[in-house]
Amino acid sequence: MQHCLPSRPQLVYLAFGPATYHQEACFSIVSALAHLGNLHAPAIDIQVYTDTAEPYARLPVTVHLLDEATRTAWNAPHGYHFRSKHVLLRQVLRDCPQAVLIDTDTFFRHSPLQLFQRVKPGTLLCNAVGGRYGEDQKCLLYKNLLGILAERGLADCQMPLVNSGVIGLCAENAEVLDRSIAMMDEFHPLARSAYTLEEFCLAVAAYRHLALAGCTDVIHHYWSRKAQFRAKIQAWLRKHGDDPLGEAALADVLLVNDQLPRPPAWQRLGYRALSLTLPSRERQFVRELLYGCYPYPNEFDRACAPAWWDKALENLNHRHGQMAPEELRQCLRHPSLRLSLGERRKDIEAHLLRAPHA
Structure with missing residues (x-):
C-alpha cells in the first residue's frame, strides 16, 4: 500500500458492508488505473476508507480502516448513512488542496485526471447536473421543504439538482460540506424516506455559491440496472481477481462497457x-x-x-x-x-x- 502525498490530487472511496460494494470499489479503482497509465508512479493518490483491508491488498491504494463507532458517529444524529460521504470528504480536504469522492458503483471511461481538471476554486464537481427543483412538485423534497428553503432564501424552483455519485472540491470551498451536513441533520426528520436527501442538500448548499460541473463523459455511474453491471464486474473479478493489474486484466477493463x-x-x-x-x-x-x-x-x-x-x-x-x-x-x-x-x-x-x- 502506498502513502498519500497531500499535495497531490486525492481520489477517495468509502466502501463498507457486503462484499458487493468492495467488488464494485475494486473494479472502479482498477478502471481508474487502467486509464491513468503509469501504474508504478500514478499521478494521483487513491484512498479507501473501509471496514476491511483484504479486498484492496493487490491494489496501489492507501487503506484507512473504519471501526463501527466511527461510522456510527459519521451517520449521527439520525443514522443516515449517506451523511458519511460529506463528513469523510470534509475530513480529507482539511489536509489536501483537492479531492474527489466517488461512489463504488462507478467505473472510468477516461483518465481520472480529467476529473481533477474540473475541480477548480468556486466549482462543485458532481457526477451529473440534473433537472430543476420545481419540475417534480409531487416529490417529498419539494412538498416538505420548498417553503422552508424559500423563506430562508436558500433555494427556489429553478435550483439545479445534482447526482452525487462524484463529489469534487477544492479545500477552499469545503464549507459547502458543512452546510450540506447541517441541512441533512435538520431536514432528515421532514424527509426521512427521501432516498436522494444527501445529494439534494448538496445542491442546496452549493446553490448561488458554486458553479456546477458534471463528469458523465469520464465516469459511468450505474445506479440504474445495477444487477447487470454488477454481473459484468463479478465476471471480471472471477477472471482477474488474483492479478487485477496484469496486462490481460487491464485489457479486459475496456470490455466491461457501459452498454446494457x-x-x-x-x-x-x-x-x-x-x-x-x-x-x-x-x-x-x-x-x-x-x-x-x-x-x-x-x-x-x-x-x-x-x-x-x-x-x-x-x-x-x-x-x-x-x-x-x-x-x-x-x-x-x-x-x-x-x-x-x-x-x-x-x-x-x-x-x-x-x-x-x-
Whole structure:
C-alpha cells in the first residue's frame, strides 16, 4: 500500500458492508488505473476508507480502516448513512488542496485526471447536473421543504439538482460540506424516506455559491440496472481477481462497457413473435429471459444472463403478483419456449426456482 502525498490530487472511496460494494470499489479503482497509465508512479493518490483491508491488498491504494463507532458517529444524529460521504470528504480536504469522492458503483471511461481538471476554486464537481427543483412538485423534497428553503432564501424552483455519485472540491470551498451536513441533520426528520436527501442538500448548499460541473463523459455511474453491471464486474473479478493489474486484466477493463447488453433489433423482433404464442401476462417475461440467453460476443455481456433472468421474474411478479413455482415451471416448459431456450431452459428453471423472488 502506498502513502498519500497531500499535495497531490486525492481520489477517495468509502466502501463498507457486503462484499458487493468492495467488488464494485475494486473494479472502479482498477478502471481508474487502467486509464491513468503509469501504474508504478500514478499521478494521483487513491484512498479507501473501509471496514476491511483484504479486498484492496493487490491494489496501489492507501487503506484507512473504519471501526463501527466511527461510522456510527459519521451517520449521527439520525443514522443516515449517506451523511458519511460529506463528513469523510470534509475530513480529507482539511489536509489536501483537492479531492474527489466517488461512489463504488462507478467505473472510468477516461483518465481520472480529467476529473481533477474540473475541480477548480468556486466549482462543485458532481457526477451529473440534473433537472430543476420545481419540475417534480409531487416529490417529498419539494412538498416538505420548498417553503422552508424559500423563506430562508436558500433555494427556489429553478435550483439545479445534482447526482452525487462524484463529489469534487477544492479545500477552499469545503464549507459547502458543512452546510450540506447541517441541512441533512435538520431536514432528515421532514424527509426521512427521501432516498436522494444527501445529494439534494448538496445542491442546496452549493446553490448561488458554486458553479456546477458534471463528469458523465469520464465516469459511468450505474445506479440504474445495477444487477447487470454488477454481473459484468463479478465476471471480471472471477477472471482477474488474483492479478487485477496484469496486462490481460487491464485489457479486459475496456470490455466491461457501459452498454446494457441487448440482442440486435432483428433478434428482438423474433423474440417478440415467439412471445405471442404464450399467454399475454408472460410475454414480456419471456422476452427478457431470452435477452439473457442471447450469445453476446462480449464475454462480460454474456455474464449478465442470470441478472436478466432475475429481473424478468421480478418484473413479472411486480406486474401480475407473485408467480407460484408450479406456474413458473409450466411457463418455462411451454413447447415454443422449450425449443427456443434449448439446454438453457434447465439452467433458467434451476436459477429462478431457487431465487428469493421465485
